[in-house]
Amino acid sequence: MSxxxxxxxxxxxxxxxxxxxxxxxKADTTYTFRFVPQKDMFxxxxxxxxxxxxxxxxxIENNKTTILxxxxxxxxxxxxxxxxxxxxxxxxxKIRANRVKSELIxxxxxxxxxxxxxxxxxxxxFVTVRLxxxxxxxxxxxxxxxxxxxxxxxxxxxxxxxxxxxxxxxKVISMSVKCGAQGRLYGSITSAEVAExxxxxxxxxxxxxxxxxxxxxxxxxxxIEVRLYKDISAKMVVHVEAAAVK
Numbered sequence: 001m002s003x004x005x006x007x008x009x010x011x012x013x014x015x016x017x018x019x020x021x022x023x024x025x026k027a028d029t030t031y032t033f034r035f036v037p038q039k040d041m042f043x044x045x046x047x048x049x050x051x052x053x054x055x056x057x058x059x060i061e062n063n064k065t066t067i068l069x070x071x072x073x074x075x076x077x078x079x080x081x082x083x084x085x086x087x088x089x090x091x092x093x094k095i096r097a098n099r100v101k102s103e104l105i106x107x108x109x110x111x112x113x114x115x116x117x118x119x120x121x122x123x124x125x126f127v128t129v130r131l132x133x134x135x136x137x138x139x140x141x142x143x144x145x146x147x148x149x150x151x152x153x154x155x156x157x158x159x160x161x162x163x164x165x166x167x168x169x170x171k172v173i174s175m176s177v178k179c180g181a182q183g184r185l186y187g188s189i190t191s192a193e194v195a196e197x198x199x200x201x202x203x204x205x206x207x208x209x210x211x212x213x214x215x216x217x218x219x220x221x222x223x224i225e226v227r228l229y230k231d232i233s234a235k236m237v238v239h240v241e242a243a244a245v246k
Contacts, residue, residue, distance in 0.1 A: 073116045076101060078093035078096045081123060204226075
């Protein structure tokens with residue numbers, strides 16, 4: 001009998017010691033913000049967004065030091081599946097995620113580098129923000145947490161760029177311009193103009209320096225390469241046709 005009591009006492013003591021650590025390891029909270037289908041505006045008072053925002057701001061305030069020094073990133077996932085193409089959905093998901101982040105940057109006084117962002121052309125019309133409060137550790141574990149967070153950011157940047165490249169690869173950018181005899185253009189189409197039409201037609205914004213093509217001087221199809229991130233790119237086609245004479 002005494003042996004059973006001793007075992008029970010030891011079990012209860014172990015639970016008392018370990019339960020707070022287990023609870024802290026599982027402090028993973030997700031906040032969800034709803035968006036109107038096909039729209040990218042973030043309406044705070046709409047559909048419970050105000051309540052979620054208040055809860056999230058309180059959590060950020062309670063962990064602000066850890067967030068600002070890079071040990072507790074905010075994991076932001078933007079979603080959209082209500083538009084016609086994957087590229088449009090990804091572009092709108094990105095805008096939605098940026099609008100939520102802007103709200104947090106202004107209200108909570110945090111920075112862009114405190115976020116890890118992913119965008120998805122699936123599941124619905126919303127943005128989630130997730131925080132995982134880490135167990136307190138030594139300086140070495142804190143440094144490892146920062147390295148891990150940066151590795152996650154890099155992996156996500158590459159994943160987003162790869163998804164965009166897959167969505168754009170082989171797609172066509174159509175341009176109609178004035179031209180003279182034998183289809184020769186008056187002047188040429190520059191990479192800056194191609195970048196402008198890429199954003200207008202496919203919802204993807206890139207710097208003109210990330211578009212690899214010669215100045216286009218005649219009607220027809222021209223293959224170009226769009227660099228989306230470091231070594232990740234997509235080959236597309238610029239289709240140039242003569243504008244109708246009025």
